[in-house]
Amino acid sequence: EVQLVESGGGLIQPGGSLRLSCAASGFTVSSDYMNWVRQAPGKGLEWVSVIYSGGSTYYADSVKGRFTIYRDTSKNTLYLQMNSLRDEDTAVYYCARDQRRDGYNYPHWGQGTLVTVSS
Amino acid sequence: QSVLTQPPSVSGAPGQRVTISCTGTRSNIGAGYDVFWYQQVPGTAPKLLIYGNKNRPSGVPDRFSGSKSGTSASLAITGLQPEDEADYYCQSYDSSLSGYWVFGGGTKLTVL
Numbered sequence: 001e002v003q004l005v006e007s008g009g010g011l012i013q014p015g016g017s018l019r020l021s022c023a024a025s026g027f028t029v030s031s032d033y034m035n036w037v038r039q040a041p042g043k044g045l046e047w048v049s050v051i052y053s054g055g056s057t058y059y060a061d062s063v064k065g066r067f068t069i070y071r072d073t074s075k076n077t078l079y080l081q082m083n084s085l086r087d088e089d090t091a092v093y094y095c096a097r098d099q100r101r102d103g104y105n106y107p108h109w110g111q112g113t114l115v116t117v118s119s
Numbered sequence: 120q121s122v123l124t125q126p127p128s129v130s131g132a133p134g135q136r137v138t139i140s141c142t143g144t145r146s147n148i149g150a151g152y153d154v155f156w157y158q159q160v161p162g163t164a165p166k167l168l169i170y171g172n173k174n175r176p177s178g179v180p181d182r183f184s185g186s187k188s189g190t191s192a193s194l195a196i197t198g199l200q201p202e203d204e205a206d207y208y209c210q211s212y213d214s215s216l217s218g219y220w221v222f223g224g225g226t227k228l229t230v231l
Contacts, residue, residue: 035220044121045157045165045208047220058219094164098220104171105153107210111164 002026009113022078022095033098038091085117125223141192141209149190152212159206204230
């Protein structure tokens with residue numbers, strides 16, 4: 001069974017750094033495209049970043065240069081390193097697997113971790 | 120401003136049918152990319168309702184159906200039930216620099 005469990009969220013001051021983790025089970029994080037998606041309080045879903053199975057990475061303009069997505073296959077875990085955090089980064093952060101199966105893309109989502117940026 | 124456009128809200132009485140539209144452009148839905156639909160109850164993670172434009176994961180009732188045409192897609196819910204009251208989001212992919220996954224702004228469904 002596929003499972004994604006995020007952790008690492010919390011309260012952080014503006015300008016600070018935080019690293020989110022997404023522990024995966026039931027599959028290998030390097031086998032599929034892995035994403036981070038966030039949702040600010042009362043707002044909609046916003047794609048943040050993706051790491052391809054081949055290792056290429058892409059970011060939303062709102063986080064480019066501040067966030068880094070990477071994975072550790074020995075721990076089967078996806079990470080999001082967040083630097084220079086701003087108030088507007090406050091959100092629930094979800095990790096999501098984009099699985100290719102039976103000719104379709106099939107997404108799996110974790111339960112999310114809350115990041116609050118505030119002084 | 121979301122890349123995909125959804126109505127902010129829809130409503131219907133129990134037993135009725137409602138549809139939620141999702142309008143994109145030639146760089147996402149119109150480029151042939153699949154559309155996905157999620158249901159989200161406040162405080163919980165999005166739940167996948169539709170993948171590949173019209174396919175339901177196991178466990179999703181057949182009251183939920185998806186369709187796609189051109190640069191738009193729709194989610195239809197028949198036989199509305201009180202527990203269907205939630206936020207609904209569409210998602211696709213985008214070939215432009217705007218991102219890999221793109222989302223609609225969400226639609227609040229109220230069951231009257």
